[in-house]
Amino acid sequence: MTHDEHKEGIGGMANPTRYGIERVAYWLMRLSGLGLLAYFVAHIYETSNILRGQVGWNEFLELTQTTEGHIFLALVIAMCVFHTVNGVRVMLGHGGVGVGKPARPDYPYDPASQNYRHKIGIYSAILLAAIATMYGLAVMFGE
Amino acid sequence: MAQVSSIAEEQASTLKTITLRIARYNPEHDDSSKFMEFNVSYEKWTTVLEAILDVKKHHDHSVAVRYSCRQATCGSCGMMINGKPKLACFTKISELNSNVITVEPMNNFPIIRDLAVKFERLFDTHQKIKPYLIRDDTELESDAKEFLQSPKELEQYIQFANCIKCGLCNSACPTMATDSSFVGPQALAQAYRYVADSRDKGKDSRLKIIDESHGIWRCHFAGSCSQVCPKGVDPAMGIQFLRGYLLGFRS
The missing domain is CATH 1.10.1060.10 (Alpha-helical ferredoxin)
Known part of the structure; x- marks a missing residue:
């Protein structure tokens, strides 16, 4: 942290522990976004192996058939499902949908924008990601 | 007289103490901030701002803090209290449920000195x-x-x-x-x-x-x-x- 501007920095931005489940969702959204971007780049590299012919393609594909490969793909499933479901919630919120109505606030000032609809959306995204990952693991390791 | 004495004893028995850690930093001659610790007595209604002012009064008058109304109206005494931004005048020590209270200047604002930041x-x-x-x-x-x-x-x-x-x-x-x-x-x-x-x-x-x-x-x-x-x-x-x-x- 530099003292000139006293910015909290990436460490503060990425710290999910202080501001409830909404900040956790924010953090997971960034993390899964970066993870999917990395997967996208890796996927392009992977599919480019087709240029090495059938043998080269099969050689590379064998990497995904290892335990590490299965765990990596399970993580991709988790990131993809969470990012999609939470993304729908965030997009609706960004349009002002489901963020409550302006009203005179009463103490203790629970923010209407952090309402149960959004909390349900966040927990649903986490739950669906977990279910999809477990299903993926069952398919990959159940062979 | 006995009644006065019993009230004083009762007050003394309800007083608790916490350790108040205050971030100290003067951009003119410090390279980084450091914490100073003070033991402060408090009642269940004592606010963090009152504890800081107690430190200024009895321990170290050089602690820099901005405040004015003491009733969450002026918006002057914002600071990080145990890692979260809060108004010091609107935060009671008793509600923090901690024996150690750490106060730091608000994040994302340049520091003037100690707890005071530029707006x-x-x-x-x-x-x-x-x-x-x-x-x-x-x-x-x-x-x-x-x-x-x-x-x-x-x-x-x-x-x-x-x-x-x-x-x-x-x-x-x-x-x-x-x-x-x-x-x-x-x-x-x-x-x-x-x-x-x-x-x-x-x-x-x-x-x-x-x-x-x-x-x-x-x-x-x-x-x-x-x-x-x-x-x-x-x-x-x-x-x-x-x-x-x-x-x-x-x-």
Whole structure:
């Protein structure tokens, strides 16, 4: 942290522990976004192996058939499902949908924008990601 | 006399002590901040600000802190209290449930000294969104009537008019943590306050101001701003409504 501007920095931005489940969702959204971007780049590299012919393609594909490969793909499933479901919630919120109505606030000032609809959306995204990952693991390791 | 003595004994028995850790930093001669610890007695109603003022009075008068009203109205005493931005005058020690209380200057604001931070940027961004009614006519003319407004119209913005410009929202915002140019939740919420005011005609000009690369699009709806607001402003709600105007969800 530099003292000139006293910015909290990436460490503060990425710290999910202080501001409830909404900040956790924010953090997971960034993390899964970066993870999917990395997967996208890796996927392009992977599919480019087709240029090495059938043998080269099969050689590379064998990497995904290892335990590490299965765990990596399970993580991709988790990131993809969470990012999609939470993304729908965030997009609706960004349009002002489901963020409550302006009203005179009463103490203790629970923010209407952090309402149960959004909390349900966040927990649903986490739950669906977990279910999809477990299903993926069952398919990959159940062979 | 015996009664006075028993009251004094009772008061002494209810007094508890905490360790108050205060971040000390003077940009003129310090390279980094360090913490000084003080043992402070408190009652169940003692606020963090009162504890800091107790330290100033009895232990170290050089501790720098900004405060004024002591009743969550002036917005001067915002600081990080046990890692979260709060108003020191609005936070009781007893509600923190900790024997050690750490106070630091608010994040994302340049430090003047110790707990006092500079507010210039917050006031600049607040001013940037034109925080006043924009109209062609005026109610100041002698024959003009006041601008009428129904209670329903008032409800659309009154919540956002509670802003005391304490800066807690900007301190909690994850985008402010990394982007020096972001306009910030305080200014965006105030932009909505005027856009939603039925008397105002400056919606287009305000939307144009915030529709830029470091403007409203940098908000990712983490909602931390709303969670720390001590006046119930809910900046996250106002920002999403503003974005609704820009995206065509609202008219």
